[in-house]
Every structure is written in structure tokens, then in C-alpha cells.
Amino acid sequence: MNKAIDPKMLKSVDRQVPEIDPARVQVQAAGQVWREYFVRAPQDFVADDLKEPAIWKKVQAGRFGLKKFDRVFVVAFDESWVAEAIVASADIKGAVLAKPRVTTMPERYDTLFQDENYRIAWNGFGYIVERKSDGHPMTQPTANPDLAARLLAQLYPARVA
Structure with missing residues (x-):
């Protein structure tokens, strides 16, 4: 006998969005008006997480706090994609990126060496x-x-x- 599943009974599992580690943020260039940063994303980070301002919370509390018009170049942990964006607004709680442009990197042509162990x-x-x-x-x-x-x-x- 088939019973319909009540949608109220299902609970969604909220994914915890990883925060950017300030140790993984490097200044590429510092100009008169804006700075450019190179950022390596955490392992469980996906490109869609760039929409969350709170991912920058730890960075904003450190010495490399983002400010409006700064450029950010984010590289995925496994280097499968990169994203370029401009900071639209920033405060101590986080930073909002304006329309990150995500580029998918091609697969490796050569395989990395391995043996039986x-x-x-x-x-x-x-x-x-x-x-x-x-x-x-x-x-x-x-x-x-x-x-x-x-x-x-x-x-x-x-x-x-």
C-alpha cells in the first residue's frame, strides 16, 4: 500500500557555507583607489557560495578587509573553476560581490603519476x-x-x- 509523503514531514538539510580563511587571501596589487586580491577557496566551497556576504566575515575582521570597488579573484580548492568579481559593498559582517564571473577550467590533459601504493x-x-x-x-x-x-x-x- 503506497502512502503519499507529507512535505511537512521532510526536513531540509541546511548546508553550512564555509567561510574564507584570511590566511588564504593574498594582495595581488594595491593601487591608489582599489586593491586586487587572490583568494583560494576552502575545500567544500562551491561557486554559488560567492552570493553569501557572510563568507568574508573572518577576512573582514583581519588586516585584508575588503572595501567597495576592490577586485577579487577566487580560485576553487581543486582549481576546477575561478571567479572574478568587484566588491559592491563591505562591512565588518561580510562583503557583497557584484556579479561574480565564473570560469570553468578545463580538465587536466595529463594524469598525475601514481603507483600501487x-x-x-x-x-x-x-x-x-x-x-x-x-x-x-x-x-x-x-x-x-x-x-x-x-x-x-x-x-x-x-x-x-
């Missing part, structure tokens, strides 16, 4: 060697995948003469 992955700061069995990072972030591949090779015992 480890893989090279991007962690938001750089390329790391990650253990496949549990996702544990085995190295510090590096600037490029080639350096990470060298560190991966060093994880295996070497024959000493």
Missing part, C-alpha cells in the same frame, strides 16, 4: 604524495608534480652500497 594529488597548497590506502599525505606540498614524483620515489627504500 601512492599517488600525486593537489591539496590546495601544492602537489603532495598521498597514500592510496587511507589518503594520508606523505609529503609536504611542492610547487609542481615532477618534484612530488621525486619525493614519491624517495619513500621507497634504496639499496646502499
Whole structure:
């Protein structure tokens, strides 16, 4: 016997929008009138979150507080998209971006190196060697995948003469 589901019984699960970490905000240029910022978004951040002024709350409380007409360049954690916007208004509680222009980045043409135990992955700061069995990072972030591949090779015992 099929019973209709009462919509009042369903509860929506509100997603907690991650806030921008002030440590991930860098000044690109500081001019006479406005500044330009490079921002790396948190891992669970999606482009639609740019509509929420409160994501900038921690940034506004720090030394890189946004002000009207500042330019912001936001990069997704996994670098799958970027967004460019102008600050329309800002106060201590947050900042409103005027019409962020989101650009989707193309997929990688080359795959990152991996073997049976480890893989090279991007962690938001750089390329790391990650253990496949549990996702544990085995190295510090590096600037490029080639350096990470060298560190991966060093994880295996070497024959000493």
C-alpha cells in the first residue's frame, strides 16, 4: 500500500557555507583607489557560495578587509573553476560581490603519476604524495608534480652500497 509523503514531514538539510580563511587571501596589487586580491577557496566551497556576504566575515575582521570597488579573484580548492568579481559593498559582517564571473577550467590533459601504493594529488597548497590506502599525505606540498614524483620515489627504500 503506497502512502503519499507529507512535505511537512521532510526536513531540509541546511548546508553550512564555509567561510574564507584570511590566511588564504593574498594582495595581488594595491593601487591608489582599489586593491586586487587572490583568494583560494576552502575545500567544500562551491561557486554559488560567492552570493553569501557572510563568507568574508573572518577576512573582514583581519588586516585584508575588503572595501567597495576592490577586485577579487577566487580560485576553487581543486582549481576546477575561478571567479572574478568587484566588491559592491563591505562591512565588518561580510562583503557583497557584484556579479561574480565564473570560469570553468578545463580538465587536466595529463594524469598525475601514481603507483600501487601512492599517488600525486593537489591539496590546495601544492602537489603532495598521498597514500592510496587511507589518503594520508606523505609529503609536504611542492610547487609542481615532477618534484612530488621525486619525493614519491624517495619513500621507497634504496639499496646502499
